[in-house]
Amino acid sequence: MINIKFADGSVKSFEAGISADAVAASISPSLRKKCIAARVNGALVDLNRPIVQDVDLELILEDNPEALHILRHSSAHLMAQAVKSIYPNAQFGVGPEIEEGFYYDIDFGDKVLTDADLPEIEKAMVKLAAQNQILSRREVSKEEALKAFASDKYKTELINDLPAGEVITLYSQGDFTDLCRGPHVPSTKWIKNFKLLSLAGAYWRGDSKNKQLTRIYGTSFFSAEALESYLNLVEERKKRDHRKLGKELDLFMLSDYGPGFPFWLPKGMILRRELESFWYKVHLKEGYQLIQTPIMLNKELWIISGHWMNYRENMYTSTIDDQEYAIKPMNCPGGMLVYKRDIHSYKDFPLKVGELGLVHRHEASGALNGLFRVRNFTQDDAHIFMTEDMIVKEIAELVRLYDYMYSVFGLSYHIELSTRPLEKYIGEIATWDRAEKALADALHSIGKEYKVNPGDGAFYGPKLDFKLRDSMNRIWQCGTIQLDMNLPERFDLTYIDQNGEKKRPVMLHRALFGSIERFIGILIEHYAGAFPVWLSPVQVKVIPVNNNLHLDYAKEINALLLDNEIRVEGDYREEKLGYKIREAQTKKIPYQLVLGDKEVADRSVTYRRYGQEEQVNVSIEDFVKMIKQQIKDLK
Ligand SMILES: [Zn+2]
Numbered sequence: 001m002i003n004i005k006f007a008d009g010s011v012k013s014f015e016a017g018i019s020a021d022a023v024a025a026s027i028s029p030s031l032r033k034k035c036i037a038a039r040v041n042g043a044l045v046d047l048n049r050p051i052v053q054d055v056d057l058e059l060i061l062e063d064n065p066e067a068l069h070i071l072r073h074s075s076a077h078l079m080a081q082a083v084k085s086i087y088p089n090a091q092f093g094v095g096p097e098i099e100e101g102f103y104y105d106i107d108f109g110d111k112v113l114t115d116a117d118l119p120e121i122e123k124a125m126v127k128l129a130a131q132n133q134i135l136s137r138r139e140v141s142k143e144e145a146l147k148a149f150a151s152d153k154y155k156t157e158l159i160n161d162l163p164a165g166e167v168i169t170l171y172s173q174g175d176f177t178d179l180c181r182g183p184h185v186p187s188t189k190w191i192k193n194f195k196l197l198s199l200a201g202a203y204w205r206g207d208s209k210n211k212q213l214t215r216i217y218g219t220s221f222f223s224a225e226a227l228e229s230y231l232n233l234v235e236e237r238k239k240r241d242h243r244k245l246g247k248e249l250d251l252f253m254l255s256d257y258g259p260g261f262p263f264w265l266p267k268g269m270i271l272r273r274e275l276e277s278f279w280y281k282v283h284l285k286e287g288y289q290l291i292q293t294p295i296m297l298n299k300e301l302w303i304i305s306g307h308w309m310n311y312r313e314n315m316y317t318s319t320i321d322d323q324e325y326a327i328k329p330m331n332c333p334g335g336m337l338v339y340k341r342d343i344h345s346y347k348d349f350p351l352k353v354g355e356l357g358l359v360h361r362h363e364a365s366g367a368l369n370g371l372f373r374v375r376n377f378t379q380d381d382a383h384i385f386m387t388e389d390m391i392v393k394e395i396a397e398l399v400r401l402y403d404y405m406y407s408v409f410g411l412s413y414h415i416e417l418s419t420r421p422l423e424k425y426i427g428e429i430a431t432w433d434r435a436e437k438a439l440a441d442a443l444h445s446i447g448k449e450y451k452v453n454p455g456d457g458a459f460y461g462p463k464l465d466f467k468l469r470d471s472m473n474r475i476w477q478c479g480t481i482q483l484d485m486n487l488p489e490r491f492d493l494t495y496i497d498q499n500g501e502k503k504r505p506v507m508l509h510r511a512l513f514g515s516i517e518r519f520i521g522i523l524i525e526h527y528a529g530a531f532p533v534w535l536s537p538v539q540v541k542v543i544p545v546n547n548n549l550h551l552d553y554a555k556e557i558n559a560l561l562l563d564n565e566i567r568v569e570g571d572y573r574e575e576k577l578g579y580k581i582r583e584a585q586t587k588k589i590p591y592q593l594v595l596g597d598k599e600v601a602d603r604s605v606t607y608r609r610y611g612q613e614e615q616v617n618v619s620i621e622d623f624v625k626m627i628k629q630q631i632k633d634l635k
């Protein structure tokens, strides 16, 4: 007999070798029906795995977030099985579950898969799912695994790369077998509400020297309703695509003369300037000093900073007077030189120095994506110099600042703590451990929850990443706070302490928006192009009902709004009123003023707010007051 301890703390005895499935059934048949998998001593396992010793057991039910991951991962297997049934010669790379679904990278040989092929694969999936095939697990030796996948070069490569002694497991459903650690749903009947979404090219193992495989993306849910609401969201996101809206709203453009180097158009420039003014204003209030460091600096500097050895492949270089230069991929080294220009005292700390700095980084052309992935962007950087005992307080202050700035845009967030990378890092491990602990302590001190991302830190220090959630339920990594105990060392930064002795300061790098370009891309989609008044490139559109009768009044109102620093455009073309109103709508201008006889007679305006049907008549003074207040409130 063995003792099984449940999540609620209760303990029950069972015969050794019992499965979690049978345990669930012994509690209640209805509970068993909702079970997807089990967590045994902390590890997720299949429901039918025999339990042979005393364990802690948690049953993973449908509503557990882990269950959805398992379902989606299992759906990738089902998709592969369906693909194999249609394309027997297909070879398979990897098929993980991802944030909102799953994918599988597949080599279709000479066949070029198109969206038109997806319904057939879906149909085969439906058929296979209905057969309720059991997913069975089998441990094998490396030789057996290699034999099982002798005809699949990708799986063969994966098996060969497995460390010696690692347990290799195969999962079979019907006549299809895949290499996998599991766990999975008990049988294919669980996979009912899925959809194949899109195709993309993906280099085998992410390396452009390798063959490009076809990646099929899909998603899967437990309920039809959840799938439907997700598909609606996907449609809405397509409508909000910032590349499409960027063109329609005249915000930015891209040119083949400079892939990944965005051009800002007049309307986009206003939006950008407003965002930057807001940033400057808040930072000055928070006691930051602002600087600007050069775009290009001598290679020697990048050697000192460590970028030349660790980041060289992403840097653009040039030669000036026979010397090698690099275009800055980060603002930090320039910031270090600014710090070093002067002697600093502990009394100056915390010293906060900010820069909206334009950086250039080489990105593979295939990775470029509108404003989301570009080759030059403006980082809203700052470096904070201080003593080690200030870290906790300063981080707490920063999180409060981030809180405020993100709330202005209605963006919520969660924090992730990324620790030392396994391979590329500079500095001592002990230094890293101390830095990681300081970040964690700071978050504890203000009661902020966070998730740990092992090995995801920058090469020069651990970091806190702020993952924003937009109105379309997407997560964006924007803000970051990085504790750097390495660069001060490399640049030999010092300050004079209370005893008049030279000491090494602690330094934080931090960015709030991350990249201004990317942040604007996010905002475009977050707001669907209908920006709050303060950010809108055009805040008011003035439309006379009849040019012959109301043009003078319209121009007078236009001038009055301009005088009040309200961004206004008049539409004085000889077009039908309805046409002009519709056009102002498509440009998502917050306020439309339609001016006719009534308005001229009582010197009023009739406005319509974007997205609302109601027409409101107010005095021009009240209208100006209202808009100015909204701008002031960042509404
Ligand atoms: Zn699997």
Ligand SMILES: [Zn+2]
Pocket (backbone or CB within 6 Å): 330, 331, 332, 381, 382, 383, 509, 510
């Ligand atoms: Zn920095």
